[in-house]
Amino acid sequence: KRRNVYKVAITYAVVAWLLIQAASILLPTFEAPTWVMKALVVFLALGFIISVMISWAFEATPEGLKRTENVPPDAVLPTWSPRKFATFIVAVAVIAAGLLAFNLFRTKSVALSTTATPITNKSVAVLAFANLSDDKGSEYFSDGISEELLTVLQKIPGLHVAARTSAFSFKGKNATAQEIGQKLGVAHLVEGSVRKAGDVVRIAARLTQANTGEEQWSENYTRNLKDVFAVQTEIAQTIVEQLRGRLTGGAANPTTKAEIQAEVRAAGKGGTKSVEAHEAYLQGRFFINRHSEKETDQARVAYQREVELDPKFALAWAGLAQAHIWYCNFATEGGQKGFNDHLTAAREAVERALILEPDLPEALSARSLIETNFDYNWKGAAETLRKALALAPQDPALLMQAGNLAAARGEKTQSLEFDRRAVALDPVNALAREYLASALSVTGKQEEARAEYARAIELNPSAPNSHAGAGLTYLLEGKFEEAAVAAQKDAADWARLLIMSCARWSQKRVPESDAALAELIANTSETGAYQIAEVYGYRNDKDHAFEWLERARRQRDAGLPGLRADTLLPNLHDDPRWNAFLRTMGLADDQLK
Known part of the structure; x- marks a missing residue:
């Protein structure tokens, strides 16, 4: 008791709490790395142990610290009165509590501002249908059925449909209907399962109210594989009828039903009646969504097989074009010759698709990419995009492409708006987050841009140019070491070496900058x-x-x-x-x- 061990422990704990609360506010303000806060907590914890040990082994005397055994028991030692000690502790605790309250209130305010978007009743998400087939390799088929249904619903005027990337992100997770609806910003969910056995396919589908989890409609279909197209059309028509009926307060009349049938047929154009070609198409879409060189090649092979099985399959031609464009944008194998071969094949595939279906959004999207990225035909690309967006205004890929074109034309504000719309429609799409981050950086919003790059990295840690993009934001703020550290993690050599060379140049580390540039030239x-x-x-x-x-x-x-x-x-x-x-x-x- 005389050694004041209890007082030292209490004082240290309260002051340490105050320091942690202050640091939790100040460190993010100065954009300190997360390890700084962790190091502070560890340092304070070690300090607590050391201070208690010192208070036990030493005494504070007018002459300074002395070991306990060297201080007579009757020595008069300086000490605080109980009142002064209590006043000090209460004051520090009140300040710490105030900082804690401020921090909690600030966090709550930010969170509320990001979830204020109202959910329209005419909105739906199509979740990935479960694959119940004995052959687990048939996952492409169940994914494809739900994705095709999503694509058809996306083209229905006035209906808000969550994008594929976001909707499929819940695949294999035990999230509730309420959680999914809130995160995707939709009022209804379409769920189901697919069981494929030989030439027989069983499809179960249901429509659910997201905020309550209440089932609004369900149906089971057992059909021959060749009738799968009719089942998809029937499901799409029923869902649109159900949603319209709930909005208007009654069942659809014959005229409305005819209108819905016409809308669904128009949305489903460009398809095939060949079961074999359709199955290959589902494989192609399954692989192209993986966004890797190996699986894009698998998609290209599948699409090529589709058009050989059914040369009038317009969607397959559009898919083949997109696979070739992916190589032109991202692949490094084959050099200039490989690039030229892929670009020629992409042009031919786009033209075949548009000859078959002049108003096919998927083919128009591929054409606009070629016109923007490789032909530099800005006016042609703008016209193609206007036509495509009129047909599929909720397609995030088209909105991202529109943002890309606006940036090329120097229209920074419009570019940022397109990218914000794409993210709003598809919030868990890493590429959409990257586009938005880039648009924010261009407009000087480096801190916001870093936050978006961080979200993109969280969604896909190996996404090319995400780490380097974050590095660029540091570079533009003159934080060269932070830029180099961030870029070093990027999966794409061309992105990593670009930022590394620039950062080291600004740090006057010229040999390192030259080495990064030499590697960039040698490889790319x-x-x-x-x-x-x-x-x-x-x-x-x-x-x-x-x-x-x-x-x-x-x-x-x-x-x-x-x-x-x-x-x-x-x-x-x-x-x-x-x-x-x-x-x-x-x-x-x-x-x-």
């Missing part, structure tokens, strides 16, 4: 000329920058649509060659009017 000169130009532009090496920009144009580099908004190239803007190059690209102000 035929597929990453634009990124090489960015490094030289950032270094203010204008001659090399324009040399590589011209090479990127000749190679039809997909990075060039970002030219006008590129935050790494301001050093080039006062050079006469800049406006001349913009004019060559068709991006001069008067050319975009």
Whole structure:
């Protein structure tokens, strides 16, 4: 008791609590890494043990600290009165509690602002149907059935449908209907299962009220595999009828039913009546959604088989085009020749699809990508996108592409709006988050951009350019070491090396910057000329920058649509060659009017 061990322990605990509350507010303000807070807590915990040990082994005397055995029992020692001690402890505790309350209130306010979007009653999410087949390799079939149903419903005017990426993110999870509805922002859920055995398929489907979990409609279908198309159409029509009936307060009349049937038929155009081709198409869609080089090749093979089985299968031609475009955008194998071969094949597939179905949104989407990323036909791409969005206004991929085109034209505000709409429709789509992050960074909102990159990384840690994108936001704020650390984690070499070279250059670590640039040139000169130009532009090496920009144009580099908004190239803007190059690209102000 004389050693004041209890008082030391209580005082230390209360002061440490105050320091932790203050740090939880101040550290995020200065964007300190998360390890700093962890280190502080560990340091304070160790300090508690040490302070208690010292208070036990030593005494505080007027002459300073002395070991307990060297202090006479009758010695007069300085001490606080109980009243002063209690006053001090209460004051510190009140301050700490106030900081805790402030922190909790601030967090609650932010959370409320992000969930204020109202849910319309005319909204639905199609969840991935469960695969109940004995062959677990038939997962592509159950996924495909639900995805095709989703695609049809997405094209029904006035109906809000959650995007595939978001809806399918609940696959294999035990989330409640209420949780799913709240996260996806929908009032209704479509769930089901598929059991495929030989030529017989059994499909169970049900419509559920999300906020209550109440089943509104359900049906089981046992059909021959060749009748699966009719089942999908019937399910889609029934769901639209159910939703309209609940909004109007009664059953659909014959006229309304005829209108719904016409809408569903129009939404389902471009398909096939060949069971074998349809099954291959479902495989292609299953693989293309994986977004990897290996599985994109599997998708390409499946799509190629579809068009051979049914040359009039327009959706299959559109899928084949998208697989080839993926290679042009992301793959590095094959160099310039491989790129040219894929681009030629993509053009041919798009034209075949549009000859069969001139108003097919999937084919128009592929055409707009080619016109933007490789032809630099800005006006043509805008016209194609306008037509596609009129047909499928809720397609997040089309909205992302519209944002990409707006950025190419220097329309930063419009680009940001398109990307926000895409994320609102598909909040767990990592690529949509990346597009939004990039748009925020371009408009100078680096902290918001980092938050979006963090969400993209959480959704897909191996997403190319997410870590490097976060690194770019640090680079633009002059935080060069943070930029290098973030970029180092990126899965794409071209993205990692770009930011590493720029960051090390700004840190005057020239040999490291040169080594990263040399590796970038050695590995990606035929597929990453634009990124090489960015490094030289950032270094203010204008001659090399324009040399590589011209090479990127000749190679039809997909990075060039970002030219006008590129935050790494301001050093080039006062050079006469800049406006001349913009004019060559068709991006001069008067050319975009």
